[in-house]
Amino acid sequence: MSQKEIPYKIYLEESEMPKAWYNLRADMKNKPAPLLNPETLKPMTAKELSGVFCDELIEQELDETTAYIEIPEDIRNFYKMYRPSPLVRAYCLEEKLQTPAKIYYKFEGNNTSGSHKLNSAIAQAYYAKKQGLKGVTTETGAGQWGTALSMACSYFDLECKVYMVKCSYEQKPFRREVMRTYGASVTPSPSMDTEIGKKILAEHPGTSGSLGCAISEAVEVASKTDGYRYVLGSVLNQVLLHQTVIGLETKTALDKYGVKADIIIGCAGGGSNLGGLISPFMGEKIRGEADYRIIAVEPASCPSFTRGKYAYDFCDTGMVCPLQKMYTLGSNFIPAATHAGGLRYHGMSSVLSQLYADGLMEACSVKQTEVFEAAEKFARVEGILPAPESAHAIKVAIDEAMKCKETGEEKTIVFGLTGTGYFDMMSYEKFHNGVMTDYEPTDEEIETALKRLPKLDV
């Protein structure tokens, strides 16, 4: 098919939308290492997880054999409100770069949560409702995940308690009000609602909070409140599973037009968007049906893949969650305050960690001023104002397209544009005013943080 016949935006028909999520673990030769109980150091059982998580989500979390898991009709109907998301051919960016590369991006920002997070939020809310629960708790930093979950809970008439890192609560009132519009209760963390919150406030009265503390509060409330469970927006296997709608739609759209991707690029914080985008392609790669270069892009200020250690570690700062084997910078590693976007998690999805350890994907890190330069260049030609997180992938997609310009190769590059930057304009302002700085942790900082790794021989 000639290039000109490919539209600017490929929208699938509703009938072409995926009816099942794809569970990459079923095809992985080396399975990701299991979650461990921090006390017994034995794999967590479904029963042990059931006080915190919903039952069917635990099944999905532990399932390593079922390749396709049906998407319930209620979730598919919700997906129809904002999906299929467009796969966009970046004709304008290609022309601006004067590259022979063909660039596509899967745009997940066209919904009120402003990102891909909604794909998993609606699934988690659905299973909570199905289990007859009253509500769920979660934490949120900047508010993307909290917004998505609020929307999902509103749809299923579930209560939603969000613990929002205090400094974000105060500095990002817009996100807070979006959550309230969807009926969520939003509490600045640390709060007096919980034992851990009271303890932290007693020790550090002026603290502005942290994600680790907000997680601990949300988990505590979920486990102590009748009819409540805790839900999480990234890192977990179940979240990657739900996010495979991104990759499945992308693959169907490319196949429909006979396009074969050469390079697939995504940003990586906890790994949910990247895992969701690449899963079907990685499945083909593992099964030897096709080959792809797959690149994870992380911030230089929080470089789990590129400078972390592959080891069992705590998933949270409070050390209350199970141990997970992953690339990690240490569970109390916190990126510098000058770091603008998300992608702040100290660890990484265990699925992606295993794939990276097996040499099936690459990783690279980029500096934030470069990221905002790429974001602005992209916005001016493609129209969409990207989230800083998403712009990590843009930066590397542009780099790869420029390499094609040098070599003359007509490679097909596909990247994930996870969301919009409407609530990140304070960071753009810093960039415009020339006061944005770059930061990379020193080797000593990372070594110090890694000293907190649990001591175990597994």
Place this chain on the structure above:
Amino acid sequence: MSQKEIPYKIYLEESEMPKAWYNLRADMKNKPAPLLNPETLKPMTAKELSGVFCDELIEQELDETTAYIEIPEDIRNFYKMYRPSPLVRAYCLEEKLQTPAKIYYKFEGNNTSGSHKLNSAIAQAYYAKKQGLKGVTTETGAGQWGTALSMACSYFDLECKVYMVKCSYEQKPFRREVMRTYGASVTPSPSMDTEIGKKILAEHPGTSGSLGCAISEAVEVASKTDGYRYVLGSVLNQVLLHQTVIGLETKTALDKYGVKADIIIGCAGGGSNLGGLISPFMGEKIRGEADYRIIAVEPASCPSFTRGKYAYDFCDTGMVCPLQKMYTLGSNFIPAATHAGGLRYHGMSSVLSQLYADGLMEACSVKQTEVFEAAEKFARVEGILPAPESAHAIKVAIDEAMKCKETGEEKTIVFGLTGTGYFDMMSYEKFHNGVMTDYEPTDEEIETALKRLPKLDV
């Protein structure tokens, strides 16, 4: 065709997108009254307008006979970056309301400007570029139009100077930074750049500015700067013309599924979105090919149609622009500061004014707390967080759907959802906190403002 076969979102193919704008004036039996030169009281000529506006846009402004005006290919390509916009079947809202009515909305918010404004911004930037101009000036209040124009100018490498009402410049830094991301210069108005700005600052040193003052500054800079013209985001005939892409796409999508609309609803400030949405339907109505109820919804705090006078008036507070015959509240009428959204213009499109005077459409006004209630209800079931402006149409669409519930009629209701409310969260916050108030001008206030109408017998 059975209802179930209609998808949640109807996306046209690129090949089905309109190739020409539809000029409703060609079909109107009573043409809108011409713009008058305020000095001679004779119709403005193209030559008189050419110092301020671009040449081809003036042609479009004055053209009352050409029914279809071709959309240049460059504009159609830009449209492809964010259009066709979806026509959404509001299945979830229908279910929530338990109404037999079928509700559809044309959603124009899925682009970075967050509204339909981009449809005309790109056209105006294109003609400015084609004329070999260096740049354009404009004013913006909350920033929706300024953002759209910045994006359009960035695409065509045109300079863009935006005069932003000072209080918005300070209170809405996000919009300002979006404009800067697209390379626009944004100046708080009144400024020391212009004679009128200096004059106002000398008289009122602490003023927080007004739209009328920003218009005057933008017009002054355009007329005094080589290679510059002034552009406007609503009210004008040319803007309604460009916005007919909304209505044309809507009609094609409905026709494709064999759906006949009964009621068409849109919010009305200057009238560009409403005019664009209804034009093709109104054309059929005028030609006797079909009948529709068409409803303009305006804020009770700025009720041009429902409480204004149909008369020649000044288009701007500064009284420098031509006179236009329209429904008006008087050129220095300013809605109360407690009014949250846009739709603040004292007058109305002359095309829509004529249609309303001829009894071809209805108008009603709604209070802002009702509007925010409707907005929140809609957001919770349909996902999209609407702009306060757009929520005026939602409010009346829900009212009409509830009437159908009473009567059992299965009417088809179509409304325009012009944009998203991400930058309006401070207003939502007021609503959540129960401190939002309603306001309606008294008869005396309107009478006083109308005393400023120019005295002429036409």
